[in-house]
Amino acid sequence: MDVREALYTTRAMRRVRSDPIPADVQARILDAAIRAPSGGNTQGWRFLLVDDPAVKAQLGPLYRDALGRLWVTAYADPIERARAAPDSQDSAALLRVVSSAQHLADHFEQVPLFLIGFSRGDPTGGSIFPAIWSAQLAARAEGVGSALTSVLGIFHGAEAMQILGVPEGKGWVMACCVSFGYPTGRWGVAARRPAHEVAYRNHWGSPVGFEIAEPLWPETGA
């Protein structure tokens, strides 16, 4: 698969089949992940694959509770506004994300594979998320969908790390929990605010110098 197709079409796939991910596919996903950069190439990362139903059964309730907390905190106002004006495009988009994220939580135990990422000595996240995103892009090339989530670590990191046996006092932080599975939906280019609305040149607020009305991939040809 072309790198640009992967970059454009690896949208969050939260509705997946329970079919397992073959071991050789998992190996290619992880081997791609560890090629990513990290500060000083220190590779202060660990990748914990979870596919044991007994472990998923312990994490699932925590995950659902964490998502529930997100809905009543950071997302409470946006959801209320969206429900008050459900006909706007932004409202519809937000409510679709909420519904899809809730679906993932409700079916946590049926997701065939999770990749839980840990890092240490990484105050910005810049030494773990390139590797995580590489794993998701490598999965895309294998036809495996994924969704990057952070709520488990944010709201129930300590409990989840105890369940998973993460040693205490060593500086490990749960960066994310990524779901993997063969998607039930279709790959596609997700809606985004265009680059020239979120990019500047040399000074905050100055035009970046180009406008991109339509995604530059796929090229439609002259």
Next chain:
Amino acid sequence: MDVREALYTTRAMRRVRSDPIPADVQARILDAAIRAPSGGNTQGWRFLLVDDPAVKAQLGPLYRDALGRLWVTAYADPIERARAAPDSQDSAALLRVVSSAQHLADHFEQVPLFLIGFSRGDPTGGSIFPAIWSAQLAARAEGVGSALTSVLGIFHGAEAMQILGVPEGKGWVMACCVSFGYPTGRWGVAARRPAHEVAYRNHWGSPVGFEIAEPLWPETGA
């Protein structure tokens, strides 16, 4: 370019030529970046391209000072150990990174383009670094090298944000400063600790279930 080639060979390219990056290449890099996921698809990001010599002249001294602070803090002990035992493989690797990072700092003003990433409402970095890494992978496909750095924001974020005109009190955080340029060196698969040494299955410390002696790309054939 195949996605796996991009994932395996986008190593940090800190030695670059001063030739400018054409505008259409910059547009493709940014358009790929904004396709990345962010929490709830909120896209709480801004991408500031810097190519004005006057702005680089203001940031360069801050960048060099920030790197100097890194060497005498988090990297002081590792560098001392490496210099005491320069013949070990790990020492040589670390000293190469240090030398290469210092080269980038010393030639900051000659780097043709920087992408400074900002995010807000993103406690883990998981809503900005996938986009940043996508930009670097898209650049790789164009033959443009890059290096992801975080020292400017960590040590001199406030001053740099003032120079760049970032509004205060809006929650924006400088996540990273990525250099871009046509590399003087060669692309290649960087050395990494193999996946099975940094990955577990279902419980911290449990074998992941496979061993990967050599990078799985390029495939050497049967």
